[in-house]
Amino acid sequence: MSLVLASRADGVATLSLNRPERGNALGPDLVEALGEAFERAVAHGARLLVLRGEGRHFCTGFDLTDLESLSDGDLLLRVVRIEALLQRIHAAPVTTLAVATGRTFGAGADLFAVCDRRIAAAGASFAFPGPAFGLVLGTARLAALVGRDRAREVLLSGREMTAEAAVMAGLATAVLPPEDIAPEIARAAAEAARLDPATVAALHRRTTQAEDDADLAALVRSAARPGLKQRILDYRAQVAARRKG
Template sequence: MTGSIDIVRDADCWTFTLNRPDKMNALNPQAVEALLAGVDEAHQSGARTLVFAGNGRNFSAGFDQGNLEQESDADLLLRLVRIETMLQRVASSPCMTVAFAHGRNFGAGVDLFVACKKRFCTADATFRMPGLRFGLVLGTRRFGECVGLANARDILEQTRTLDAHEAHEIGLVSRLVEADGVCSVVDDLRQVAGQLDSQTQRHLYDVLAAGDASRDLADLVLSASRPGLKARMLAFMRQR
């Protein structure tokens, strides 16, 4: 156990379970730093498969807004930069990255799901990204790359909720699975990851990567540094 993240190291497969069920696995600073450190350690150890899941009712409710009243715009900006750094670390991983979602998932939690190469969910899963309601651009390009630009525009402009079946239809979800089928899926993907040597696997993922990490970070900072971020987030919470 690493604070709010449970890490299981099983030979070449590391599993990261968000473990704040009382907070719907919202990403507080401790969880983000634990994920960053854990993913880096997994890479250094030679892991080939990384699995991300959530304990309790859902995968993740995204950015933890629990102490928002006590934070400044600068505090929030730094937190968001660290989240984007973590998301980029997962998105650019040389490993097979796998996410399992269930329950209600929001914002940065959906972004973590999107950052993985293989994405699975149960039939009860829903996904919503409300960040644009308070002017925040986080993970937007990755989402567009995942579901297509037209779909991304429609979904993000309306900040509407996707159910599991629509998420599967547009490519956000690779496949729907039952909760008791997770182990079987992981076993299959471990075998897939092992078919190539680690250097070739890394080269394959590098060649196919379409992202621009510097641009993604710049877009986030540009949106989050606009004065009044905290006030906009508080206003959104009151409306909700």
């Protein structure tokens, strides 16, 4: 089974995360598959890149199903590779559009946030739980998107946001019912066809406020603190306890 379903039509490349049984969580194999599919789409001349998730959720964050067998070093490498992928998509020479459905959490919310257009399907929800276990991922990009104070509020509280709240914050650019998503993608495709890849890449460079090297350094420092695995285990136990309660 392909981890990323890819299709191309009329200059639009659609990449769908295809691990619905795990909420499309980002494990190393899915990260690698998405990176390869992204590069192929760009190389084959896509003018609009659409990111979606198969099943109920867009992406529920890190895939930690094998957490018990991982070391702190394994986890560090995983989050660095996710950040590298996020930076590549953020600087893409094509227009990017993400469609969030269901839960869009953690690294999944960061994947959503790096895209130019960010459609929240009605009923979608968003959260950035990484700080709860000491990870600093994509925070400068989020602050550039929603403002410093709102970013701090979202990250420090860890609260879940509705689709409507995400639009008000600037995280999402629209909240739409399912039947309106395809027409919106068609409009985005028509607009994306106006500009050549070199121009899109230049516009992305000149309108990016986050600093990639600084973001990567902050992530590595946070992930390199001793005890990352235990912090994640503790966080997972706390979440499970809240759900039981």
